[in-house]
Amino acid sequence: MLLVVVAGAAAVLVPWTVFLSATLPTRYDTGLWRWSWVGFDVALVGCFAAAAWLGWRRRRAAVTLMTFTAAMLCCDAWFDVTLGWGSPGHWSAVALAVLVELPVAGLLLARAHVLLTGGMVRREFTVADIELHTRPEYQRLQEALATTEPATTEELADALSCPADELSPMLDRLLRAERLRRGRDGRWRRVPQSLMPPALERLSEADQARLRAFYDEKYDYELRLFDWAVRHRDEFGSWAQGSRGNAHLTEAELAEFNAEYEGMFTRYCLLRSSPAPGTRHITVRWYAFPTPEHPLTAPAHAPQQTSRVAREPEQ
The missing domain is CATH 1.10.10.10 (Winged helix-like DNA-binding domain superfamily/Winged helix DNA-binding domain)
Structure with a gap:
């Protein structure tokens, strides 16, 4: 429904923009010129401060706020140049837009992308x-x-x-x-x-054997680790969290789910890279795989528009 509203707004704005271009006066006097710009700049300062704090804390809201701040800077540059055109200071407005406002907006968008993707090297x-x-x-x-x-x-x-x-x-x-x-x-x-696990088919047989042996030992350790965690689950208290569930997903949806998880987990990893007061070293695992009742060899279900999810708390 939201996408329909957004598409409808885009369609409505086209004739509205044409109407404004034909009816708005070329000049207009206002009694709140100073407060309009002061209020805009106060809001811009608030957005910068909030974005800096949220970005420092690596909160997801920082992505939205950085994008919004970048949009405000672009608006600031547009109105500085267009409303000051023909005045004695119009070239300084152009220079400010090109050298400061637009580059800072681009930097904010780039930083928002880093926060969204985690900013971690993937190989x-x-x-x-x-x-x-x-x-x-x-x-x-x-x-x-x-x-x-x-x-x-x-x-x-x-x-x-x-x-x-x-x-x-x-x-x-x-x-x-x-x-x-x-x-x-x-x-x-x-x-x-x-x-990321490598594509074994691209490697020599010797390298494939070494990597398979490494991952076999790694997964054996994972099983022993889970066995230890189950036997000591009553000792963890609030320091242990988890959930499990079942969902009907397409392969693309599962990949998207995994990407969202990796982005979220990466942000928390980068939030604090060293031990600090009040922290503990936490190990986190996430696995998703076809159930024994629905192996990969079973015929796939018809594509669905939405995924059905059943989730229950971890005991």
Whole structure:
């Protein structure tokens, strides 16, 4: 229904715009000229402040507010230029629009896109990543960096009680793998990443075997982790949350659902990348798959306009 209203509004605005272009006067005097612009700028300042606070907190509302603020800046640029055209300051209005207002609007839209998509590097998991995930020394290094970043090589060496020259090759390898970045001050910082399973058919048989073995061990760990969580569920209290449900989804709808989940989870990951007072290290899992009663080999149901969802709380 909302889409019908939006499409209808677009259709109605066309003749309305034509009517205004033919009937509005070329000049008009108003008694509230100053307050119109002051009120607009006060609203713009409020939007900037609210967008900055929401963006800092990585709230979803920041995306809407940043987009709205960008639209207000475009309106500000339009009216500054058109209403001041022919006046002594019209070239300064053009310069302000081109050099400040429109670029800032574009920056806000770009930042809104980053907040919407998470701003996290996404790439495929490779055979080279297996060693970084399985060798204990790399795990200890990344754990130390999580609590000390930004840190120099010497500070990391002190935290791990090992010589700095032993850490340098490891840090360089993590840098080449885009797991770390080094600032101009020489301090190391982690680079948040989202590693996607690779398409095995593109790999050699040897690499396929290594990746299958890695993921088999990984899923075995997942099963043991869930078994541990079930046996200790009464100890978690409010620190454990979950839900389960069933839905009739198309493949495209499932992919969209997964993308929305990843975006939401990524925002929370980037909200606080290091331990802080009042936080705990939380492990989060989300799986969706065909049920045994409806395997992939079963005939697909006819396409539906909406998805039916049955959801129940996790016990």
